[in-house]
Amino acid sequence: MPSPQPSVPPPTVTDDLLNDKRWQLVQRIVASPPFQKGTRLRDLLQFITEQTIHGKAHELTEQHIGNALFHKPSDYSPLEDSSVRVHVRQLRLKLHEYFYEEGRNESLILDIPKGTYAPAFRTVLKTPDAPTAIAPAMIPAVAWRPRTMVPWVLCALQTILCAVLLYRAIPHRTAGVSPGPTPLSWPSSQIFDAQHQTIIVVADSNYGMTRILAGQPGSLDQYLRRDFLPNRVGRIDEVDARLGEYMSNSALTSFADVANVVSLYRMAGFLQSQLSVRYPRDLRMRDLDHNNCIFIGSPGSNPWVTLLQGKLNFRESETAVGKSAKVFINKNPLPGEQPQYEGLRWTGTIGEDYATISLLPNETHDGSVLALQGLQQEGTEAAGRFLADEENRRQLMSALGISALDVVSQNIWFEALIRSRASSGAPSSTTLVAVRRIR
Secondary structure (H helix, E strand, O other), X not given: OOOOOOOOOOOOOOHHHHOOHHHHHHHHHHOOHHHOOOOHHHHHHHHHHHHHHOOOHHHOOHHHHHHHOOOOOOXXXXXXXXXXXXXXXXXXXXXXXXXXXXXXXXXXXXXXXXXXXXXXXXXXXXXXXEEEEXXXXXXXXXXXXXXXXXXXXXXXXHHHHHHHHHHHHOOOOOOOOOOOOOOOOOOHHHHOOOXXXXXXXXXXXXXXXXXXXXXXXXXXXXXXXXXXXXXXXXXXXXXXXXXXXXXXXXXXXXXXXXXXXXXXXXXXHHHHHHEEEEOHHHOOHHHHOOOEEEEEOOOOOOHHHHHOHHHOOEEEEOOOOOOOOOEEEEOOOOOOOOOEEEOOOOOOOOEEEEEEEEEEEOOOOOOEEEEEEEOOHHHHHHHHHHHHOHHHHHHHHHHHOOOHHHHHHOOOOEEEEEXXXXXXXXXXXXXXXXXXEOO
């Protein structure tokens, strides 16, 4: 009988720790409301901070945290067990929440940069006549190798972009003013509510690229078993084994997904705290029960969307992966509609792309599933832009033949086909092409 896992010892609270401003900040954070629902995130934040202050930041790997804090066996595989990554992502969201609310006047800011598990601290320097300036982050020293710089630089740029866009998306309070929450318009009212968490699942760009390089369609089952990427990447190992390993294990999404996440946060209004963003590799089937979900991307980059395909009229089709343009097949064309709609050959080219916006009940029929899927990234971004525009939403309601009273008294399930004009990797216009009610 195996011996039980030892409990993690509490941080050694020495005088130098008690007097450290970084530790004092962490104690204020863990005592705040965002951290009162559970102990795991509090323990995680205190553990990585104590390790960093005591000069052990270099030991903060996913494997080490899993062993020391989560009581994982010494031989557990982080590739198969994503609990550490999931909790660190949740911790990043809670930290953002703290510094937007209770901690907005803190002079010391804490963040966990993407790609690391060690906290970074930076001082906010405030002067009477100058804008707020940020002091250099106190990030533990890391020995960089030239060959590994490119992936980290890409991740850093993406992190900065996401942070800037999310900061611009979240409304900031005016001192002394406490306006009541603004009711959500439809279909936001069906996607976001106070009784459910809404999980936003972005696309896996590496999965999409690997499918093209391997010339294989892939499936959700293979993706969940994690045997698709390693097996198929073997075909490109002769070109660059390091690239194959990087694509199998890194987490990248597209600019279109980032833009749509920002739009969705704006649409959620006062219910933004109910949202969380997940990478498709970290999602499990049980997460879809009793939650609202939003899938961003097509089946070729977000395999979770395949769960909805059998319920939809407009279905993505690809004759030869990476060798032919993707199309939406119109199963039952109505008068004036085409049997199929072909999009861009590659993202970044000029022309027309197509996307669908689909809203269906979840598997447990106590929440909603929204899917924004474009044939290319331009189409996916166009779907998010369309849904965020008030005039477009009115047009959608008119095309579906529903009124404001209808959306208050019942749930409306639908799918809509959107056409966008694209240039230089971005949509410049959106047009509603066709709609279907899902009953």
